[in-house]
Amino acid sequence: MGAVYIHIPFCKQACYYCDFHFSTSLTRKDEMIAAICQEIELRKSELNNTIIETIYFGGGTPSILSINEINKIIDVVYQRHSVVSSPEITLEANPDDLSNEKIIELSESKINRLSIGIQSFFEQDLQLMNRAHNSDEAKKCLEIATHYFKNISIDLIYGIPDCNNKQWIENIETALSFGIPHISSYALTVEPKTALASFIQKGIIKNVDDEKAQEQFYILKDILKKHDFVHYETSNFGKEGFFSKNNSGYWQGKSYLGIGPSAHSFDGNQRSWNVRNNTKYIKAIQENSLPIEREILSITDKYNEYIMTGLRTIWGVSVDKITQDFGEKYASYLAMQSQKYLDDELLIFENGILKTTAKGQFLSDGIASDLFMLNLV
Template identity: 50%
Template sequence: MSGIYIHIPFCKQACHYCDFHFSTSLRYTQEMTDAICKEIVMKKERVKDDLGSIYFGGGTPSLLPEKSFQQIFDTITRHFSIATNAEITIEANPDDLNAAKIAVLRQLPINRFSIGIQSFFEEDLRWMNRAHNAEEAETCIKRSQDAGFENLSIDLIYGYPLLTDSKLLENINKSVSFQTPHISAYAMTVEPRTALASAIKKGKQVPVNDEQAAAQFTLLTEKLAIAGFDQYEISNFSLPGKHAVHNTNYWRGIPYLGIGPSAHGFDGYNRYLNVANNAHYMNFLENGQLAETVEELHICDRFNEYIMTSLRTMWGTDLSKIRVDFGKVFAEETKKNVEIFKQRKWVTEQNEVVTLTPDGKLFADYIASELFLLPEEIAEKI
């Protein structure tokens, strides 16, 4: 089943590490909602089956007022068939999830929260310039559960200078103690044009340490495995049967619509990229035009994306699927190229499925890049 990703480009303030597209001004919330609904209608013919997932990302979708959510849901239900068991997720910040807001969200079709906790330590949240505090990080989880939202995912960040191993352990233990079925954990990365990058360049902040991040990644995976979580994707952990439907579809190459400024969509063959500018996006839609460019993917682009995404998951890279979807040459080249990583014990191969070992997960991006194939390489062998 297909999915819809809806990018809500508003935040209260900029986290020091974030390079996502957003605005801290809520002045044009209604105009943005109108534009999003117009884009949904204009793209409705691209979906041929039921919607299995709807995902509100951002930005901070929890900033949207109830009427905006209702308008978007009304538009979707008029133009699409939604599966009865569809996963409908909203990303939310802890400071937004007060009792009143949760009560509002409870009246909508939303059935899953993805909460940006990041840390349960006050000093860490201040260092990141998060809008919430440590108390809100804890209370919002319990409050959501009490209101009936049991399908929760929480985000954690590791590998930043303030985070000692003991603090990471406490973050993990606290997350597990809340019995949230899904945890996403990301290494702190220093993106260009962020406040963190600028502070490091000026010597005001200590650079991120790759060795610390690697050691904490190992600690994280070991502790969550003991707690019964599957590491079904390198950065995502869930209790059995609680994998994120929407994100899993990304990694399995299932088509989805991308709605909103900066959103990406994929139809199985082409990628669609929306303009990352709120004013331009709204102007395009107001004039009845889509605010997107189309990237036509070469068969090698699609193959490389399959390698990059599948290798990160516990289901692995399937050589038989490669043979069917891309051809015999792609399968043969992949089988040959994984040999060196099998020798290093970074991957295993069983029944033509290649999966990363615990050590290999530390080098996932490097391994994937070494398995990529270029058009000229394939042309020589066909």
């Protein structure tokens, strides 16, 4: 099974923390949609007739598109690929785009999963991040969306300056009050060259507090566990039957085709990525040329990626898979590097699977990087 990811590179305004590729100018939106459809055509054979299980609209802000524009792109995917009878088709959306009319239109399309960028239900947090919506819009869109969609995920951000633990708990409880079956939650991260980084450097906004972020991460874990959410990936919590099939495919090494400027693709052996520039992307596609860079993954690259993704999930890292796919040297190296984390109870080894403990989960990326193979030993 495979996946198609569609990157929609437009937003109404720039969130201060965001370093994804987007433009706040919609002047070339029609050309972009035509180029995205053409890229799907140009790359129709890349997944070697892999059956598509998920289609994911990310960005940017895909909900900025009209229903006709969304349907046009979906139709081209169906025309050029074999798609399972009941695919998961996700649209990332912002609350300010989700009017009653828009939600009804989406529910009547092939879109069957919404991923809504709530981030916080507190006005001060939304203003600090320069979100385009307000708290009332966040609550109103969920009130409507839950009547038309069963499969909804929301994003929440923790570690926001001046958002204390009491407010963070209220954020979580507000989300739960809508019966949402999936929550993706991320620490506020200061990415280089973002407005947030600049404001912190100038003292306009407080710097993020890593200790507070870690504390709020564990608060989130504890509350969601009590409400029968499964913490199946470091940043993702879902009720049974509501895990993201699209993202789970990424973490389990399935092939995916990334369409649109800056989108990444993976076929098991090769990773590729499109140019991160709307004008260059459109021009190349109009000339029937693919604005892509490609990288063939070495066995060490594949090992490192498996370690990174495996430790972030409940599926962990299989030592048998390491031995079978990469060889005894890699398995021995993993055993040697992981021992200190086993001793510190940050990792656990059960039934041939290496996983992070509850204590080690927040640190999974750092642990994984220490298990990476830099050179063959």
